Amino acid sequence: MKIFPAIDIKDKKCVRLIKGEFENKTEYGMSPFEQASKYKDYGFKNLHIVDLDGALTGETVNLDIIQEIVKKCDLKIEIGGGIRNFESIKKYTDAGVEKVILGSAAIKDKDFLKGACEKFHNKIALGLDAKDGYLSVSGWKENSNQLTLDYLKEVNNFGVSRLIYTDINKDGMKQSPNFKETEVVANNSNCPVIISGGVSNIDDIKKAKELNNENIEGIIVGKAIYDGDIKLEELAKEIDA
Template sequence: MFIYPAIDLLNGRCVRLRQGDYSQETVFSDDPAAVARKWVELGADRIHVVDLDGAKAGKPVNGPVIRKIVEAAGVPVQLGGGLRTDQDLAAAFDWGVRWAVLGTRALHAPEWVRAAAERAPNRIVLGVDAKNGYVATEGWLEVSQVKAVDLAKSVSAAPLAAVVYTDIAKDGMMSGPNFDALAEMQSAVTLPVIASGGVCTLEHVRRLVAGGTPGCIIGRALYEGSLDLAAAIALTRDTRPDRRLL
């Protein structure tokens, strides 16, 4: 299993939100590039970045900071937040981003997501953020009437790299992942599913590994010190999936 330390950007700083609530912000660093270097020094071989300003604005906002993160990390970077046009994708790839995560636009224009994946095979990731099983959009400010698994199925035939599945109720709450919802998503699509939200102990990591989860994103637990990144990575060394996430 691959582990993606998360760097969430708001006003150019590294923050964490609780359940996607912009009013519940904790600032962890004014230097996101330095944070990326720290995670790589501890063994991370990929980084997950979210442009929270971009998710709210509907277009990328933290481009200069993202470029610095990519340069500082020296490992593949996955970016989500506000990527909704061909121009946004071109900009992200120009910044050196390896994988672009498409969320809100996937709900409103699944055909565009499929076309984007055809143009950039194995570089587009479907971001599915869910609340009570239904897709949340616009930086988690709105909840649709579309089921998360149905959205994933609608684009799963395209040459996507993976699906990032985030349970909003678990994100930033340090309460563990929604294993049942994750298993439902894994059974619904053949794409690799990256778990996001609630991973905060080594036992959670072990359970994800045992369940065959190809990847997981870890945020607040790393910043607050309840989960040691090096120890978590050590648990996954023999379970790296030989799939498109490579």
């Protein structure tokens, strides 16, 4: 079970949102690079980053920060946030990130997802953000009217190398992830799945491990770290990949 501590970047700062709402934002004192360095010092190998500025603009706004983290921290990074074209994907892969996460653009345009998987082999992760079974897009402001599992069936053979499943109702709420729904997605996915949204304490990490589902690759931990509900030293003890 890979553990992905999370960094959300807005205005060059580490922030956390609740249910993806920009007006419901908490800023934290450490810079993204300082936070990534801290994760590295505790022995974490993987890192989940969302460029919230990128999500708003569709540009690789914080590319310089990502480049610095890759260069100096030696972490396997997955990056998402407003990635809507091949040029942006290339900038991130050239910077040395392990996976580029496509979300709204891939849901709105399946051909874009398919082309990205073909052009950037083993580099594309798919972010599926769902609310009540339906996928949401555009920073979770729009319902796509597509059922998660129906969409997954359509793109399952495109060559996506990782799937990140987020229950929006859980995100930032620290009420435990939707393990049940994540398992359903994992059982229908041709690629490994990451649990995202709602981790509240160390027991959630242990429960994720106990699922013993071979297609669940890891779990993302965000707000619970920043708010002190999970201590990095206890989370580090759960690292095994």
